[in-house]
Amino acid sequence: MTPAVAAGLQIAVLIGLLACLYVPLGDYMAHVFSSDRDLGVERAVYRVLRVDARREQSWRVYALSVLVFSAAGLLALYALQRLQHVLPSAGNDQTAVEPAMAFNTAVSFVTNTNWQAYLPESTMTNLTQMAGLTVQNFLSAAVGMCVAIAVVRGLCRVRSETLGNFWVDLTRAVVRILLPLSMVLAALFLTQGVVQSFSSGTAVTALDGAAQTIAAAPAASQEAIKLLGTNGGGVFGANSAHPFSNPTPASNLLSILALLLLPVALTRTFGTMLAQSGAGTRAHGLTILGVMATLWAGMLALVTWAEYHAMGVAAAAAGGQMEGKEVRLGIPGSTLFAVSTTGTSTGAVNSSHDSYSALGGGALILNMLLGEIAPGGVGTGLYGILVLAVLAVFVGGLLVGRTPEFLGKKIGRREITCASLSLLVMPVLVLTGVAITALLPSALAAQGNGGEPGSPNSAHGLSEYLYAFASAANNNGSAFGGLTVTDHWFQAALGVAMLLGRLLPIVLVLAMAGAFAAQVRSAPGPGTLPTDRPLFAGLLTGVVVLVAALTFLPALVLGPIAEALQ
Template sequence: MNPALAAGLQIALVVGVLALLYVPLGDYMAKVYGTDPDHRPRDLKVETVLYRLCRIDPRSEQTWYGYAGSLLGFSAAGVLFLYVLQRVQGVLPLGGDLAGVSPSVAFNTAVSFVTNTNWQSYVPETTMSHLTQMVGLTVQNFVSAAVGVSVAVALIRGFVRVSRGGEIGNFWVDLTRGSLRILLPLSLLVALILLSQGVVQSLRSGFDSTGLDGSAVTNALAPVASQEAIKELGTNGGGILAANSAHPFENPTPISNIVEIIALLLIPVCLTRTFGTMVGNRKQGLSLLAVMGILWSGMLAVTLAAESGTRGVAASAAGAMMEGKEVRFGIPGSALFAVSTTGTSTGAVNAAHDSMSPLGGGTVLLNMLLGEIAPGGVGSGLYGLLVLAIVAVFVGGLLVGRTPEYLGKKLGRRQVTLAALSVLVMPALVLIGTSITVILASTTGYMGNSGDPGTPQAIHGFSEVLYAFASASNNNGSAFGGLTVTSDWFQSALGVCMLFGRFLPIVLVLALAGSLVTEPRTAPTAGTLPTTGPMFAGLLTGTVALVAALTFFPALALGPIAEALQ
């Protein structure tokens, strides 16, 4: 089939399914969370039991610092539990003769999965037991995604409510409802579809077979389908097998590939409808959706063009840009997956990003450096874009000489300061982490590409380090494969970036929600900047591009841009 036609059909299928599910799923999520306890469905029996066991009053409300304290405490407990589970897995059932995980890898992995990053500096088949995968990593895939949606919903309530007490909801209720009512049923559905396509689901450790060269081969087995479903739906990305979604046991067919792409885009896209429904103006959600769509389609167009191009007869005869890509997916399926996974903080891969062209690899790197808002992670994409919308409204207010307002709430110094600080966290982590790493002589040995300054190898080595810190700080988890990150420096530095990259913005966003909820609502006037329609979508898209361009252009010029120009 013609590559252009194949790309068009796959894109049309993905967009068509998302359009079909956009309204029902978006409205359902708005109903699940509600703006207050009186406007949400009754608790399920299992929810009531959980609340009683945990001594939680589902009718009570929390201020932003109570909400943030509960979230941080829950996440800290998750890191501790997952760390201990990895360390003692050798004496637990379903261990598969695997020993306990080393302290540095256990720390990095615990932080990684609790922060929804799923950065993996280990080989899953030979490191993690089935029990650790199911009870530890898979559970965190559910709850870390639910945490992201909870923060987004809390911020929406800050715009919708007017409360002198500053209550923005109940974290425990939002966490429970997100896990049981949204992520669990959707995961069951996606897992069944993947099973029908041949994704494996087994508690056996593996089976032996004979390779093409006649040698004996041991093929790993695992409960893959259940992990694969929530890994994509929750924008987590950690594979239960080392080859991730390029492995035929995780992603065997072009149909399963499309299903996984839809799964990782589904909730972030539909949350814009949830936002519009909860604020009582669905055009607001459509404006955010338009920005996400513009950025996603632009990145996809550049990546497809870069990966489809060949230079010379010899390159064309050798398959050109098929290096690092699975034949069953081809260039269109690989590019579509790469742009979607780096745009949603998922990090799952069905191809080797390190083998992409300089322009293609630089584009997926830039996709993360935009803040992963196109459409972003589960929950994190929405609240990240709302923070940038506040910045855009502030800039628009300066242009027209009026106090900025968004959704009926005036934006004062406190709100703009919190939004600006939230935006600055990720760039600071990426640039500081990258700069320290490249000047440390002890780290060059871990780069698959290193050499004299200015050489192609050194430039690509810099790109690998920049990609790693961009991935960790954005809670993405994908990587350029030429970089070995098993040293104590990388395990610690990337772990710190994952922690601060996840929780500092969350705390700032919750503080923003707490400051907004105490503000009175004001009626729009003739001088109010419209926040729906093409003009605002263009302003917000320009703000996103401008922030990323001004912040990261020097770093990109030293890496992917320099490599592409060579």
């Protein structure tokens, strides 16, 4: 079987599995968030939290609940890292995580970024991994899902002052969706040889006579939710390139399926909830999915082409840019994972993105700079592309001189202001962070793999800065590994970018949803732009690409494009 045939078969199997799960999972999630019945375990949680499950919240209270919950999680995870050396954890002798790194890591996992500026095997105890990081993998993914559902409710409801109850949505997301799916996925990973051990490692003698320890950890349980929840943080430093985390081609395909599954199925949830409320049809969900799929497929084709046509004697001899990629997975298995992980805010990697060709690595950066809506993170991808849909409708309305409407709701000053501000948060964080970092002497010394380490003229060095802040502000978590980010500047700056990149858009999109929920629904007129047709899909795709191109083209020209032209 030729590599091209194998790659095509892999993609076909992946798309086939997604197609089979799309309708039942999407409709199930719509039922979960629309049902008025609670499970027994959910009622127990409400009693502990002193929550009235039948009392809904305005957008302000919903947003405040998200902020308070995130702050509590951040403080708890920070404390756990700082105290891990005095807490029980069999077989571990790690010391307390130093303050700056503990702050960065706590922010990272609470914001669903899972940026790791440390070596997990030697830094975190099993207790911290399980009770801290894995728990946040569930909770941060559930928060993104809750916000997306609240936005959909805002589009569905008429003359309503509420968007649901955050604590109810959070509980249902964890209990009915994330936990069951994670248990099934973890069991499947175990059949492929993914490690699940409470041991800190096994001491062995290497072939050269040196003593070393082969690290072990409860990997399967964390791998499942790290991928399903589009988190990305692994228990091993090599992440999904580690043979204990991703041992076979089957586990690799299963991993890609897991990280795409919920973001894709949520578009069906969106369409189903619109149809149930009479606000729209399921075709609206398919239109959104079509835009996501078009962007994903385009990026996959570009990155795969770039890696097969990289310049250089070594690349030509190997038949492609193989440095930094697993031979057992090959270029197609690596690029498929890389495009999916940078398009879903997951951040898990099965190859070194820093080793990709200049054009391939630049495309991965651009994939994040599109806003990670192809198909995006759990929840974040859906509400992110809905914000862009509002902008697209607004632009379309300006072109024909009509009052823009989306799903029968008028897009007025408040709605477009919230949408525009939420779209500006990420570019401001990325470009400001890169600009300041490029001026710092300590940051120049942190560059790697740039030909001339520390050179301010290194195009690859600028690409490393751009990748780091794009990853942080988009809550992705992957990195160009050549950049050393352990000093206090990077720990603080990237931590702030992760925090603001997550929470500010959430508040703004909830405000937009609240404004839509308070409106009446207008009947479509002769000047209404249909938002469930291919024409709108083309307009939305153009807006996504145009916004990213106008915002980030100068930075991309100075970094990956300049490197590719050298």
